[in-house]
Amino acid sequence: MTDRKTGAPRTPRSASPGGVAAPASRAARNGDAPRKPARPAAPRGAGSPVRATAQPSKPSPRPSSPRHGLPQDSLAYALDAGATVVGAVRAGAALPAALAAIFASREQDTSAHDAGAERAIRSDWHGATQDIAYRTLRELALVDAVIGMLVPKAPAPRVRDLLACALTLLNATDTPYTSHTVVDQAVRAAAAAPETAFARGLVNAVLRNFLREQSALLERARRDPVARWNYPRWWIDAVRQAWGEQSDGVLAAGNVQAPMTLRVNRRHATPQAYLATLHEAGIAAELALPCGVRLAKAMAVERLPGFADGVVSVQDAGAQRAALLLDVADGMRVLDACAAPGGKTGHLLELADIRLVALESDAPRARRIGDNLRRLRLEADVVVGDAGHPAAPWWDDKPFDRVLADVPCSASGIVRRHPDIRWLRRPDDLRALVQQQRRILDALWQVVAPGGILLYVTCSIFPEESEEQAAWFEQGRPDAVRLTAPGQLMPTVAGEGSGPDHDGFFYARFQKR
Numbered sequence: 407m408t409d410r411k412t413g414a415p416r417t418p419r420s421a422s423p424g425g426v427a428a429p430a431s432r433a434a435r436n437g438d439a440p441r442k443p444a445r446p447a448a449p450r451g452a453g454s455p456v457r458a459t460a461q462p463s464k465p466s467p468r469p470s471s472p473r474h475g476l477p478q479d480s481l482a483y484a485l486d487a488g489a490t491v492v493g494a495v496r497a498g499a500a501l502p503a504a505l506a507a508i509f510a511s512r513e514q515d516t517s518a519h520d521a522g523a524e525r526a527i528r529s530d531w532h533g534a535t536q537d538i539a540y541r542t543l544r545e546l547a548l549v550d551a552v553i554g555m556l557v558p559k560a561p562a563p564r565v566r567d568l569l570a571c572a573l574t575l576l577n578a579t580d581t582p583y584t585s586h587t588v589v590d591q592a593v594r595a596a597a598a599a600p601e602t603a604f605a606r607g608l609v610n611a612v613l614r615n616f617l618r619e620q621s622a623l624l625e626r627a628r629r630d631p632v633a634r635w636n637y638p639r640w641w642i643d644a645v646r647q648a649w650g651e652q653s654d655g656v657l658a659a660g661n662v663q664a665p666m667t668l669r670v671n672r673r674h675a676t677p678q679a680y681l682a683t684l685h686e687a688g689i690a691a692e693l694a695l696p697c698g699v700r701l702a703k704a705m706a707v708e709r710l711p712g713f714a715d716g717v718v719s720v721q722d723a724g725a726q727r728a729a730l731l732l733d734v735a736d737g738m739r740v741l742d743a744c745a746a747p748g749g750k751t752g753h754l755l756e757l758a759d760i761r762l763v764a765l766e767s768d769a770p771r772a773r774r775i776g777d778n779l780r781r782l783r784l785e786a787d788v789v790v791g792d793a794g795h796p797a798a799p800w801w802d803d804k805p806f807d808r809v810l811a812d813v814p815c816s817a818s819g820i821v822r823r824h825p826d827i828r829w830l831r832r833p834d835d836l837r838a839l840v841q842q843q844r845r846i847l848d849a850l851w852q853v854v855a856p857g858g859i860l861l862y863v864t865c866s867i868f869p870e871e872s873e874e875q876a877a878w879f880e881q882g883r884p885d886a887v888r889l890t891a892p893g894q895l896m897p898t899v900a901g902e903g904s905g906p907d908h909d910g911f912f913y914a915r916f917q918k919r
């Protein structure tokens with residue numbers, strides 16, 4: 407690592423606010439919190455100043471078939487890949503899918519002297535590309551506004567995306583790259599690709615101008631709420647309308663790096679006992695009661711004590727409330743109606759010996775439920791079907807004691823983990839989601855046993871999907887008694903100290919008379 411200004415070795419002050427390195431994404435695939443932040447990966451050949459000072463005695467192998475002549479272990483390569491991913495998200499792709507696509511399409515680029523070196527290069531550029539893409543999407547409106555100020559005529563999309571990634575890195579205070587390295591590598595990336603080579607001079611000029619006038623430019627850009635908060639205008643308006651004075655806090659919470667929180671499997675350990683195990687292993691963490699612990703720094707799940715044996719799972723603290731609220735007991739028949747990837751399914755099965763049907767409409771996602779349960783060594787009937795249509799194969803006219811309706815929603819409560827969501831959603835989506843949620847709720851109420859409980863859950867902060875849905879549901883059903891539940895759980899950031907730190911969720915509980 408090198409100091410941004412002097413080039414002297416240093417350690418980053420904190421983990422990347424936007425970044426997800428390769429090990430963290432493995433963590434994510436094993437829990438219901440899809441992505442976890444980690445320290446930014448520094449490609450080995452990040453550019454001459456970094457390389458010369460950071461790793462003088464460790465020459466890294468060079469891939470033999472790099473893209474446009476860019477070494478795969480260079481920052482230029484990662485910037486080029488990051489720009490592709492950002493462009494794909496702008497065009498409507500989900501971030502994980504865009505990342506998976508670029509990793510797959512450039513698989514052949516990696517060709518080092520031996521398999522170990524090849525793996526290291528691949529892991530480095532994957533980590534660096536993820537880091538750049540996550541960071542950039544967390545600042546997209548801001549860097550777009552800066553580009554608008556510095557480039558009078560809108561640049562070609564590919565040039566704009568490369569500039570957005572490079573400006574994001576220049577604006578960060580916790581990356582290992584010097585400003586000189588970022589400019590140099592961005593210009594190299596522009597020069598290497600046929601679709602951006604004509605703009606190498608522009609890239610150079612824009613980045614240098616930004617460095618000269620950084621604070622004034624940022625100050626001016628932030629006068630526009632879209633650039634300041636990094637959400638589309640309609641989203642900011644909706645949050646303001648719903649949350650008034652609280653809205654700045656809600657918007658800000660969506661732009662921070664989410665912690666890596668674990669749920670402790672109570673069949674194996676208490677959160678206190680597992681915390682002690684972590685401390686013995688030298689892993690800093692604190693309790694996130696009632697069920698979990700929060701790591702001080704994200705890490706690969708494989709390195710967590712007991713992870714392979716199902717002792718812990720990655721799950722946001724807000725999401726950990728669901729299974730507890732369903733109040734399951736041994737012998738109950740339980741339906742987890744929108745179950746994939748199975749985070750809450752696993753928790754329900756950890757809490758009691760129940761007969762559980764895990765229903766999911768998306769077959770590939772349903773497979774992930776099985777993967778999660780295998781690691782936990784727990785069992786459920788995983789069924790692919792439509793929760794809005796009670797029929798075979800998941801409904802055999804036998805009512806359920808408990809129904810978890812973790813319905814599809816805007817995901818507006820979990821944007822800190824998914825910085826792409828705000829750019830992918832459209833205002834109309836909300837109306838369609840509300841209808842879909844009502845259809846599912848209507849159907850699921852039919853399968854609840856008398857005396858049984860249905861828990862309605864969204865990871866949304868929009869009242870249309872949350873309290874308004876609960877009120878609509880209660881009003882139309884004389885046989886429904888609304889029980890106590892947290893209602894809207896606002897996204898909460900612990901900040902420097904301890905205290906709650908969770909995504910935004912909504913919980914409503916209904917009992918059938």
Ligand SMILES: C[S@@+](CC[C@H](N)C(=O)[O-])C[C@H]1O[C@@H](n2cnc3c(N)ncnc32)[C@H](O)[C@@H]1O
Nearest residue numbers: 438744745746747748749750766767792793812
């Ligand atoms: C919020 S996610 C569920 C998260 C999950 N409960 C967990 O904790 O891991 C909603 C899920 O509902 C699924 N889904 C959407 N419409 C559905 C339907 N009509 N029937 C069943 N599942 C549906 C989606 O594919 C998605 O996997």
